[in-house]
Amino acid sequence: MKIVSKERRDDGTRIIKLFGLRVFAYQRKHKNNPSICGRNNVVDVPKNGLVKINIVGHDNKVVVDKQLNIKSCVHINIYGDNNVINVGAIYGKLQLCVGANVSLPVQNCRVVIGNDSSCADWLNILLLESDSYFDMGQDCMFSSGINIRCSDAHSVLSADGAVLNRAVGVKIGNHVWVGQDVLISKNTEIPDGCIVGARAVVTKKFIKPNCVLAGIPARVTKENIRWSRNPPDKMKPTK
Ligand SMILES: CC(C)(COP(=O)(O)OP(=O)(O)OC[C@H]1O[C@@H](n2cnc3c(N)ncnc32)[C@H](O)[C@@H]1OP(=O)(O)O)[C@@H](O)C(=O)NCCC(=O)NCCS
Numbered sequence: 323m324k325i326v327s328k329e330r331r332d333d334g335t336r337i338i339k340l341f342g343l344r345v346f347a348y349q350r351k352h353k354n355n356p357s358i359c360g361r362n363n364v365v366d367v368p369k370n371g372l373v374k375i376n377i378v379g380h381d382n383k384v385v386v387d388k389q390l391n392i393k394s395c396v397h398i399n400i401y402g403d404n405n406v407i408n409v410g411a412i413y414g415k416l417q418l419c420v421g422a423n424v425s426l427p428v429q430n431c432r433v434v435i436g437n438d439s440s441c442a443d444w445l446n447i448l449l450l451e452s453d454s455y456f457d458m459g460q461d462c463m464f465s466s467g468i469n470i471r472c473s474d475a476h477s478v479l480s481a482d483g484a485v486l487n488r489a490v491g492v493k494i495g496n497h498v499w500v501g502q503d504v505l506i507s508k509n510t511e512i513p514d515g516c517i518v519g520a521r522a523v524v525t526k527k528f529i530k531p532n533c534v535l536a537g538i539p540a541r542v543t544k545e546n547i548r549w550s551r552n553p554p555d556k557m558k559p560t561k
């Protein structure tokens with residue numbers, strides 16, 4: 323016989339039942355969440371403990387969709403000023419770092435993540451240069467072990483000292499499937515409907531939608547494809 327059970331409801335409330343009787347209802351909350359150190363920061367996120375925010379800086383804005391799936395976890399760290407983050411109703415775990423610890427602050431970064439995307443495990447997104455962006459559409463599917471590095475973090479210089487690897491941004495379209503252990507590097511673009519094959523390293527902007535991109539560096543290996551979340555054996559045969 324089940325003596326104690328815990329239920330989690332859609333609003334994040336947990337209910338403890340003893341011998342089938344409801345004895346306690348509470349909301350999972352993080353201590354010091356959001357943790358904000360600075361002026362004029364605006365945080366508009368669901369208040370059910372699914373989102374953890376850490377801000378060190380001024381004039382940042384973070385909005386996370388209130389429809390965030392109950393099984394999701396969104397961790398956002400911002401070090402710097404005037405960064406704007408918009409995260410849609412995703413399903414899964416997202417770790418977003420804008421700036422890295424107090425010694426590498428960034429300014430004016432823009433992050434937009436659309437609705438209905440899923441991550442099988444922690445999806446790591448890093449922005450470590452001021453004025454850079456990460457822009458992602460809707461209905462994308464991410465496997466595990468994926469890193470999206472919107473900047474290199476350290477400089478590559480020419481012989482005369484010019485910086486060769488400035489970061490601008492990363493764009494991922496709608497309905498993109500990213501396979502296991504992929505690295506998406508700075509200044510790249512993955513168009514609508516594409517698949518990125520397992521262990522690929524994406525290093526440039528692709529233009530054509532509905533392609534398979536695979537390999538190191540990633541290249542187009544198939545064109546004019548579609549993909550579905552259903553496994554192959556569950557698909558109806560086509561003529
Ligand atoms: C991307 C993927 C779906 C493509 O499958 P596919 O269309 O059946 O591809 P094919 O097996 O027909 O391969 C086509 C070509 O691409 C190459 N290729 C396929 N996947 C590759 C990869 N991940 N890296 C490098 N090359 C790859 C093949 O070697 C083949 O090359 P060739 O034409 O020179 O022989 C699949 O290879 C893949 O990466 N699957 C893993 C998906 C995953 O991570 N799932 C986790 C759950 S979300």
